[in-house]
Amino acid sequence: MKTIRASIIGFGAVGQGVAEVLLQKDENLKNIGLDIKVVAVADSKGAAIDPNGVDLSKVLIKKRTEGTVGSEKLTGLEVITNIDHELVIETTPTDIDTGGVGLPNMLAAFEHGRDVVTSNKGPLALKYRELAEIAKENGSNFKFEATVGGAMPIINLIRDVLAGNDIISIEGILNGTCNYILTRMMEEQASYEQMLAESQELGIAETDPTYDVEGIDAACKLVILANSIFDMDATYKNVDVTGITKITPESLMLAQDDGFVVKLIGEVKKDLIRVGPRLVPVGHPLAVGGTLNVASVQTDLAGTVTITGRGAGSIETASAIISDVISIYR
Amino acid sequence: MKTIRASIIGFGAVGQGVAEVLLQKDENLKNIGLDIKVVAVADSKGAAIDPNGVDLSKVLIKKRTEGTVGSEKLTGLEVITNIDHELVIETTPTDIDTGGVGLPNMLAAFEHGRDVVTSNKGPLALKYRELAEIAKENGSNFKFEATVGGAMPIINLIRDVLAGNDIISIEGILNGTCNYILTRMMEEQASYEQMLAESQELGIAETDPTYDVEGIDAACKLVILANSIFDMDATYKNVDVTGITKITPESLMLAQDDGFVVKLIGEVKKDLIRVGPRLVPVGHPLAVGGTLNVASVQTDLAGTVTITGRGAGSIETASAIISDVISIYR
Numbered sequence: 060m061k062t063i064r065a066s067i068i069g070f071g072a073v074g075q076g077v078a079e080v081l082l083q084k085d086e087n088l089k090n091i092g093l094d095i096k097v098v099a100v101a102d103s104k105g106a107a108i109d110p111n112g113v114d115l116s117k118v119l120i121k122k123r124t125e126g127t128v129g130s131e132k133l134t135g136l137e138v139i140t141n142i143d144h145e146l147v148i149e150t151t152p153t154d155i156d157t158g159g160v161g162l163p164n165m166l167a168a169f170e171h172g173r174d175v176v177t178s179n180k181g182p183l184a185l186k187y188r189e190l191a192e193i194a195k196e197n198g199s200n201f202k203f204e205a206t207v208g209g210a211m212p213i214i215n216l217i218r219d220v221l222a223g224n225d226i227i228s229i230e231g232i233l234n235g236t237c238n239y240i241l242t243r244m245m246e247e248q249a250s251y252e253q254m255l256a257e258s259q260e261l262g263i264a265e266t267d268p269t270y271d272v273e274g275i276d277a278a279c280k281l282v283i284l285a286n287s288i289f290d291m292d293a294t295y296k297n298v299d300v301t302g303i304t305k306i307t308p309e310s311l312m313l314a315q316d317d318g319f320v321v322k323l324i325g326e327v328k329k330d331l332i333r334v335g336p337r338l339v340p341v342g343h344p345l346a347v348g349g350t351l352n353v354a355s356v357q358t359d360l361a362g363t364v365t366i367t368g369r370g371a372g373s374i375e376t377a378s379a380i381i382s383d384v385i386s387i388y389r
Numbered sequence: 390m391k392t393i394r395a396s397i398i399g400f401g402a403v404g405q406g407v408a409e410v411l412l413q414k415d416e417n418l419k420n421i422g423l424d425i426k427v428v429a430v431a432d433s434k435g436a437a438i439d440p441n442g443v444d445l446s447k448v449l450i451k452k453r454t455e456g457t458v459g460s461e462k463l464t465g466l467e468v469i470t471n472i473d474h475e476l477v478i479e480t481t482p483t484d485i486d487t488g489g490v491g492l493p494n495m496l497a498a499f500e501h502g503r504d505v506v507t508s509n510k511g512p513l514a515l516k517y518r519e520l521a522e523i524a525k526e527n528g529s530n531f532k533f534e535a536t537v538g539g540a541m542p543i544i545n546l547i548r549d550v551l552a553g554n555d556i557i558s559i560e561g562i563l564n565g566t567c568n569y570i571l572t573r574m575m576e577e578q579a580s581y582e583q584m585l586a587e588s589q590e591l592g593i594a595e596t597d598p599t600y601d602v603e604g605i606d607a608a609c610k611l612v613i614l615a616n617s618i619f620d621m622d623a624t625y626k627n628v629d630v631t632g633i634t635k636i637t638p639e640s641l642m643l644a645q646d647d648g649f650v651v652k653l654i655g656e657v658k659k660d661l662i663r664v665g666p667r668l669v670p671v672g673h674p675l676a677v678g679g680t681l682n683v684a685s686v687q688t689d690l691a692g693t694v695t696i697t698g699r700g701a702g703s704i705e706t707a708s709a710i711i712s713d714v715i716s717i718y719r
Contacts, residue, residue, distance in 0.1 A: 080690060084553060091552075210691035212550040219549050220542040222421075222719070223414060223711040320672075341671065342650075342678045344697045351674070360410060360708035361540035367674045367695040378690035381553040389552070 062094040063388055064144035068135035068164055069151030070102040070118075070128050073178045073205070073380075076373030077148055078115040080381050093388055099142050100128045101135040108133070108142060135160060139167045146387075148380060149177040155279055155295060158182040169193040169201070176383040178205035178376050184279040184295050187286035202383035203287070207280040208233055208352040210375035211368030215386065217288055217356055224358035226288055228328035231345060231354030233280040235370040236264045236271040237303050237323040241336075242348040245311045245320060251304060263350060273302035274334045277325045281334060285327045293332055301335035314338055320346050392424040393718055394474035398465035398494055399481030400432040400448075400458050403508045403535070403710075406703030407478055408445040410711050423718055429472050430458045431465040438463065438472060465490060469497045476717075478710060479507040485609055485625060488512040499523040499531070506713040508535035508706050514609040514625050517616035532713035533617070537610040538563055538682040540705035541698030545716065547618055547686055554688035556618055558658035561675060561684030563610045565700035566594045566601040567633050567653040571666075572678040575641045575650060581634060593680060603632035604664045607655045611664060615657045623662055631665035644668055650676050 067074050081088075081095055088095055096112045102122070107113050107129030118128050139147055147168040151161045161179040168175045170193065177183075182190060183206055194201035204214045208231075217226060232238050236258060243254040255272065258264040270276050278298040285291040303323050314321050318341050325334040339346045344365035347353045352370030357363050369375045397404050411418075411425055418425055426442045432452070437443050437459030448458050469477055477498040481491045491509040498505045500523065507513075512520060513536055524531035534544045538561075547556060562568050566588060573584040585602065588594040600606050608628040615621040633653050644651050648671050655664040669676045674695040677683045682700030687693050699705045 080553070087553070087555070210694065212546070212691075212694065215550040216542070216546065216696075219716065220545040220712060221708075222715040223410070223417070224708060225417070342676060344674075344677050344681070344683075346672060347674050348672045353674075358708070360711070361542075361705055362699040362702070364540065364542065365697040366546075367697075369692040372692070375691055378551075378554060378688070381690070382550060385552040386549065 060089065060092055060094050061388055062096055063146050064096050064098045065146040065148055066099040066101065066138050066142065066144055067097060067148045067150065068101050068138060069149065069179070070100055070122055071150065071152065072373040073376045074150040075119060075122065076377030077150060077380050078119055080374065080377040082115050084381065091385070091389060093385065095384065098144050099138045101133065101138045102128050105129045106131040106133040106138055108138070135164050136167055139164055139173065140171065144173065146174045146176065146384065149175055149179055151179055153179055153181040155181050155184050155275065158185045162186060165190055166193060169197045169199045172197045172199060174200040174387055176202045176380050176387070178380060180206045180279045180283065183286070184282045187283065188292050200387045202387060203283065204383050205376045205379035207283050208354065208368065209370045209372060210378050211352040211354060211366055211370055212379060212382065213284070213354045213356070213366060214287060215382065216364070216366055219386070221356065221358055221361055221364065224360045227357040227359065228326065229284055229288065229354055229356050230324055230326040232322050232347070232352055233277040233325045233354070233370070234271055234323060235350035235352055236268065237277070238348070238352070239263050239350045240272070241303060241306070241311070241321055241323065244306070244308055245315060248308050248312060250308055251306060272304055274300040274323060277323060277334045281325045281327045281332050285332050289327060289329060297332055299333035299335070303336060306336055322346070390419065390422055390424050391718055392426055393476050394426050394428045395476040395478055396429040396431065396468050396472065396474050397427060397478045397480065398431050398468060399479065400430055400452055401480065401482065402703040403706045404480040405449060405452065406707030407480060407710055408449055410704065410707040412445050414711065421715070421719060423715065425714065428474050429468045431463065431468045432458050435459045436461040436463040436468055438468070465494050466497055469494055469503065470501065474503065476504045476506065476714065479505055479509055481509055483509055483511040485511050485514050485605065488515045492516060495520055496523060499527045499529045502527045502529060504530040504717055506532045506710050506717070508710060510536045510609045510613065513616070514612045517613065518622050530717045532717060533613065534713050535706045535709035537613050538684065538698065539700045539702060540708050541682040541684065541696055541700055542709060542712065543614070543684045543686070543696060544617060545712065546694070546696055549716070551686065551688055551691055551694065554690045557687040557689060558656065559614055559618065559684055559686050560654055560656040562652050562677065562682055563607040563655045563684070563700070564601055564653060565680035565682055566598065567607070568678070568682070569593050569680045570602070571633060571636070571641070571651055571653065574636070574638055575645060578638050578642060580638055581636055602634055604630040604653060607653060607664045611655045611657045611662050615662050619657060619659060627662055629663035629665070633666060636666055652676070
């Protein structure tokens with residue numbers, strides 16, 4: 060049995076999802092030889108620390124009843140710097156302008172030789188190269204499947220399962236909110252504004268939907284794929300971005316008459332990163348509806364391999380994090 | 390650099406594809422620290438042996454011009470038994486009644502402590518449990534991604550990328566020939582017989598199409614998934630099988646009017662393995678056309694993840710074999 064001491068930094072939906080999954084899967088993990096002992100949990104207001112293992116059930120209840128995980132006045136960065144552990148699970152919120160607290164958190168983790176598994180897109184969309192290099196210098200593992208497409212496992216699919224293939228391009232639907240709005244506009248012959256309102260009522264779109272509907276979220280995911288799979292040194296500014304706010308139900312109906320659906324497609328290949336609305340033939344593997352995410356990987360040997368899955372959800376994202384954790388230590 | 394001495398046993402389309410890919414990817418493999426040295430190639434008529442590495446270019450030419458790889462009068466089994474090497478790449482033809490030569494080949498490989506990577510369904514559909522146990526007893530690796538769906542990497546997706554998830558069910562289109570015939574019947578409003586004839590002309594269906602169109606091939610793949618993913622002890626006889634030969638264009642048109650397509654769907658979950666025609670809604674991730682294969686994996690954490698890819702082709706199948714090889718030795 061290998062014991063891995065871990066911290067969970069950031070305890071919103073994803074961090075709580077990780078705690079729930081660790082509780083639920085404790086026995087399964089031990090069956091494959093892994094004892095993941097969470098020695099610290101930090102949110103923006105405080106921290107819970109226990110070198111013998113934090114009681115995750117209690118922390119989850121405390122968070123939900125008191126709004127914070129604990130009374131220790133340590134920040135996430137202080138936890139990463141001062142508490143002995145091997146693995147930082149970084150689930151603080153994405154900030155694509157500055158990288159947010161995630162950026163110093165990850166840098167500090169690597170400087171202390173700790174491994175990082177994260178769902179936080181911001182630092183990777185801004186400073187991927189720097190992070191990857193510091194990780195390498197310190198012999199740290201750096202895994203981030205959860206940053207792109209939640210439970211649609213595109214990065215590990217390419218790196219592990221399609222090993223041996225050269226990757227020619229990746230294209231797909233990387234934002235479930237846009238996919239939902241476009242799918243519903245087509246089904247109901249309704250306007251963008253109507254279906255945005257519906258998706259906000261359902262909690263699929265946020266009150267300020269800009270980040271999703273203007274294609275920014277998809278663009279950040281493309282940047283992470285460009286840097287990690289194509290070894291580019293791109294940031295958000297390198298992406299040619301068009302969102303879905305100008306699409307009319309009339310254009311969707313015209314497409315439908317010709318056997319097409321309209322999807323917000325992100326695309327990355329050598330020297331090209333772009334996201335915008337595109338026509339996709341009905342029956343094509345990319346023509347999936349609802350909130351699903353999908354990515355097609357064009358390879359030299361295996362041809363085109365397409366993967367579809369739920370792009371969001373706290374447990375789904377936690378699943379991607381746990382798979383990354385297992386892949387490091389198994 | 391790790392040197393792995395390998396044999397290629399069986400040198401039809403897939404074995405030749407492996408040789409071509411090893412030639413093409415020699416530098417890429419060395420870049421990740423792997424020197425795969427093929428010390429023996431055997432077909433049904435002879436063998437080429439060289440402890441310093443067989444010249445694969447010459448062997449490919451010899452096979453195509455002379456119909457065999459070499460003049461050494463060794464069988465595949467004798468190569469496996471008598472030649473020092475670590476890895477047996479077993480690509481002899483599938484025989485689901487007896488297991489063919491693949492079965493004694495794999496058993497001998499494990500008894501000599503060699504690893505096996507294979508595309509041969511027969512031995513796994515008949516004797517999976519026995520093979521897996523002998524491999525384990527001898528500390529051998531046993532990988533067989535290429536047996537199910539060619540370049541649609543379902544097994545490694547589940548075992549590696551979705552690690553941590555419990556698998557509830559797998560369902561999908563596991564036979565590209567049936568998918569092609571059904572897709573074309575729908576497009577052309579044509580009969581099964583007409584579209585079978587077309588697919589035979591195109592080389593998609595074989596002269597005797599029974600193995601594909603009666604669902605036997607899909608059933609064998611389901612058995613492999615049942616045994617390897619669900620830890621069942623199933624054989625082909627445990628599968629409830631219906632093929633596509635009784636499907637009429639009229640029934641496809643009725644389905645289409647209601648927004649459905651008809652697909653030959655294989656399904657495996659605890660205590661159930663079956664394959665038969667089913668209605669799938671247009672726009673559903675399983676509703677892919679042409680010769681594509683697709684599989685949806687229902688999990689407890691990640692929800693449903695669907696993977697689509699080319700189910701056949703010598704280079705595609707070789708790609709799955711090379712990915713398995715990399716996953717063992719990297």
